[in-house]
Amino acid sequence: MKNISLGQYYPGNSVIHRMDPRMKLILSLLYIVCSFLCRNIISFGLLFVSAIVLILLSRIPMSLIMRSIRPILFILAFTVVINIFWTSGETLLFEWKFIHIYLEGVMNAVFMVLRIFVLIVGASLFLTYTTTPIALTDAIEQLFAPLKRIKVPVHEFAMMMTIALRFIPTLIDETDKIMSAQKARGADFTSGSLINRAKALIPILIPLFVSSFRRADELATAMECRCYHGGEGRTRMSILHYRALDFIAILIMITFGVSLVLLNMLGIGYTM
Amino acid sequence: MENTKNYFIKTEDLCASYEEDDGRAVQVLSGVSLGIEKGEYVAVLGHNGSGKSTFAKLLNMILLPDSGKIYIDGTDITREDITEKEIYDIRRKIGMVFQNPDNQLVATIVEEDVAFGPENLGIPSAEIRQRVDEALSLVGMSEYARHEPHRLSGGQKQRVAIAGIIAMMPDCMIFDESTAMLDPIGRKEVMDTIDMLRREKGITIINITHHMNEAVRADRVIVLNDGKVYMDGTPEEIFGEPYKLELAGLEVPQCTALIQELSRKGLRLDGECTTPEKCAKLLRNAIGGKKNG
Structure with a gap:
């Protein structure tokens, strides 16, 4: 249990790893917007190429990327089925009784799958795989700092996230210990009906809750002893700095978006 | 007021109580008057519920x-x-x-945690960086600066917690049973760090403990019992009165007990002893003396 890692961070030193987390947050949003800008086969082609380039740049193994795709395979399959069978168009490809498959449907299915694939790859490459959760928290706190003026508790939210991240491994460790302790007293978590197994979890959850509250109390005291009094007047040790790399990245991203829009104007092939 | 200047910490007739769940008030401290000088190393002893933790939390206004x-x-x-x-x-x-140690580390990275205190004080970034590096090297945790706290041992975590306080440049540090959850190795790490802080930084140390072996390292031992100062003196003086200690629910360190027992049985041993080293020396002298005579 000591080896549990937070999030899905894949340690590395690629160009993407080195970018400012705030910029990565912005880039991932822009990239998602870009995927929705695509309309025809050429712009979708460019989008697909860009995803491959990003994967290569980040030096994240393909197997890891595939793992992040796996949970959405069902959604992908569903999208394909819906698009193929329920899109009507002009070019009929296949007809059997009540089933009509049009070229437009097939194209739509391919485009949608590509879009979702790029969505997931973009978000996971820029954020989860190349940015530590703590850097992400910092980025969120600093990016949304202006919202403090309209009384959005940005600092408090970021602090909560930090503490949650800090305590996940600790609580997993504790769950493990409680489970062992209950097993030693003859508790059985693995057999019986679903309801019985859910019931067997109660003796784990209650001690876990009790100890979490105790921990929270002690942590609050310790934080008070270290002069914590909210975000006001607080400075940070590590201040994020945008560097040349970040500006180049956003320029490339904007050019990419613009070229996608331009490519859409070329009336080549089927337009979504 | 005329006496307060000489002491770094001074309490006068301190009383404190807390309320039980059933609404019953429990008196924890009833009239504690103490003075602790700058740079002193004080151990506070007492059995569970003797008010020693409450006393500590009063000093930095966590409790009133x-x-x-x-x-x-x-x-x-x-x-x-x-x-x-x-x-x-x-x-x-x-x-x-x-x-x-788990419940006082806030951040997911060691150096971020050490920076937490200075950040709260609003110190400029560059200076925080410098303080964090100094504090970590002082407690010997520099190589773990980028580690995650949950991968460290108990003693290491506690040293990180100490570094987090050091980075705030305190005059005094209170250790509230800081070694109670550690294994013997971790305990030694922490106790050695405390000694070092006292030596190198001249920080006033208050160590609240129920380990007698830790108390003997201090210059002065204060025993709290039933919310009052029960004994106050050097470790030698305090452990020289085992019966009085026993009445407060405490035992003398094993080596002291051994020497006292041997003396009672008629072995002639000179002086009091509080540490295993002193004990060994006394015994060797005694045995050596017999052989020669």
């Missing part, structure tokens, strides 16, 4: 007393009109390390 006075560095912290800024200043001056 029912009555009595506390002066920190000449400032009366029990007066009504104390400002928030003064409270933070008191908490900066008096750092506190707690029992459970």
